[in-house]
Amino acid sequence: MADTYERLAVFLDELPAGFPRTESGVELRILHKLFSPEQAELVLHLSLVPEPARVVAFRARQPLEQVTAMLEEMEQKGLISGNHKPGRPAEFAAAHFAIGFYEEQVNHLDQELVELVGEYLPAFIEQGAWELVPQLRTIPVGESIAVQAGVMPYERAEEIVRAHTTFAVRNCVCRQGQQLTGKDCGKPLETCLSFAGAAHQTVYTGRGRFITLDETLAILKQAEETGLVLQPSNSKNPIIICACCGCCCGVLLNLKRHPKPASLVANPFIAQHDPEICTSCGACIERCQMEALTQAKGSTTFHPDRCIGCGLCTSTCPTGAVTLARKPISEQPDIPKNTLDTYLRLGKKRGKLGTGDLIGVVARSKIHRFIAPR
Numbered sequence: 345m346a347d348t349y350e351r352l353a354v355f356l357d358e359l360p361a362g363f364p365r366t367e368s369g370v371e372l373r374i375l376h377k378l379f380s381p382e383q384a385e386l387v388l389h390l391s392l393v394p395e396p397a398r399v400v401a402f403r404a405r406q407p408l409e410q411v412t413a414m415l416e417e418m419e420q421k422g423l424i425s426g427n428h429k430p431g432r433p434a435e436f437a438a439a440h441f442a443i444g445f446y447e448e449q450v451n452h453l454d455q456e457l458v459e460l461v462g463e464y465l466p467a468f469i470e471q472g473a474w475e476l477v478p479q480l481r482t483i484p485v486g487e488s489i490a491v492q493a494g495v496m497p498y499e500r501a502e503e504i505v506r507a508h509t510t511f512a513v514r515n516c517v518c519r520q521g522q523q524l525t526g527k528d529c530g531k532p533l534e535t536c537l538s539f540a541g542a543a544h545q546t547v548y549t550g551r552g553r554f555i556t557l558d559e560t561l562a563i564l565k566q567a568e569e570t571g572l573v574l575q576p577s578n579s580k581n582p583i584i585i586c587a588c589c590g591c592c593c594g595v596l597l598n599l600k601r602h603p604k605p606a607s608l609v610a611n612p613f614i615a616q617h618d619p620e621i622c623t624s625c626g627a628c629i630e631r632c633q634m635e636a637l638t639q640a641k642g643s644t645t646f647h648p649d650r651c652i653g654c655g656l657c658t659s660t661c662p663t664g665a666v667t668l669a670r671k672p673i674s675e676q677p678d679i680p681k682n683t684l685d686t687y688l689r690l691g692k693k694r695g696k697l698g699t700g701d702l703i704g705v706v707a708r709s710k711i712h713r714f715i716a717p718r
Contacts, residue, residue, distance in 0.1 A: 349375045352379065353372060356441055359392065360392075360686075361440040363468075374457070378445065378457075379423060390424060392437055393705055394436060395709055395713070401716070469598040478609060479690075480578055482611040483611070485654065501574050502564065506557070508543075510539060511556065512537070513546075513559070513560070513563060518592045518593045535572065536585075541583065542583040573633055573652070574586075575595070578680060580679050590633030605636075605650050612670055613668050614668070615651045615655075616669045617637070618664075618665045624642055625662060
């Protein structure tokens with residue numbers, strides 16, 4: 345029988361977001377670091393469909409009490425996902441590597457894990473599914489986009505927030521990790537927002553705290569002021585918004601290494617630079633996280649292939665030389681309806697867990713729910 349961690353790596357790579365293998369085997373070292381052999385084995389009996397512990401125990405052929413305790417412990421450690429609704433048994437599901445169980449290590453990082461993930465992320469971005477269907481998208485900061493017809497609610501951070509009633513905030517796992525390695529950029533740490541069920545899960549597992557609508561809006565304003573890129577989950581109904589910097593964020597760091605970062609993001613906007621009124625003051629260059637604006641011999645140059653449309657350059661331009669415009673219709677991203685739709689598209693693009701496979705997973709879950717002892 346194959347090693348448990350090898351089987352777990354294969355299992356994770358079968359999930360929509362993938363878990364590509366490397367020559368160095370760093371991905372296996374990450375699994376050894378986070379999962380005990382018993383935990384790794386139990387994950388193999390989970391799916392992306394949240395299920396009660398009794399169903400997982402039935403499938404794993406292990407005692408219910410033991411499985412329940414392990415699942416609860418793994419959820420608290422951020423290794424799997426949990427779903428808790430009043431009056432119903434807790435349900436558990438497998439989590440992707442990213443966005444998934446790595447981000448759930450926030451407040452529990454150590455230098456070894458940060459270095460392992462830092463080594464692995466380039467392979468995850470380059471060999472995985474990010475170029476096919478990004479799990480995050482970029483939206484402009486509030487001050488960068490004029491109020492105009494055709495701007496959709498899911499393209500505005502404030503409207504995304506106001507569509508919800510429950511909010512939570514946690515530390516940024518990326519900047520927290522960089523602090524451990526002595527590369528702290530000094531930007532705000534408590535910036536990662538979640539809404540609805542994701543907010544409840546953040547607080548339930550002790551990774552963050554509930555905040556008010558006003559506090560949430562203040563964090564968005566702080567992101568604009570401090571030069572952080574807003575990245576919600578890639579759907580029309582996002583449940584998270586990350587506030588990211590190009591020096592710490594694993595996604596932005598690896599996008600920056602790509603010759604054409606614009607090709608890897610889901611954003612309908614792009615900056616426009618007017619050299620006729622530009623004074624080359626350098627304000628936009630300092631704010632740009634993708635080096636889409638550069639300066640040489642006192643002249644500023646715009647590189648559209650590097651622009652991810654975050655709008656940070658426009659909100660501080662003193663002359664209005666840099667503005668934000670909607671891309672042509674042919675370049676508009678097709679935003680998934682929700683997180684499930686995002687994963688369905690990812691799986692289909694990768695040939696993993698396509699629509700037909702997911703129907704089979706759901707059918708299996710329903711059968712096991714029916715026959716598993718209560």
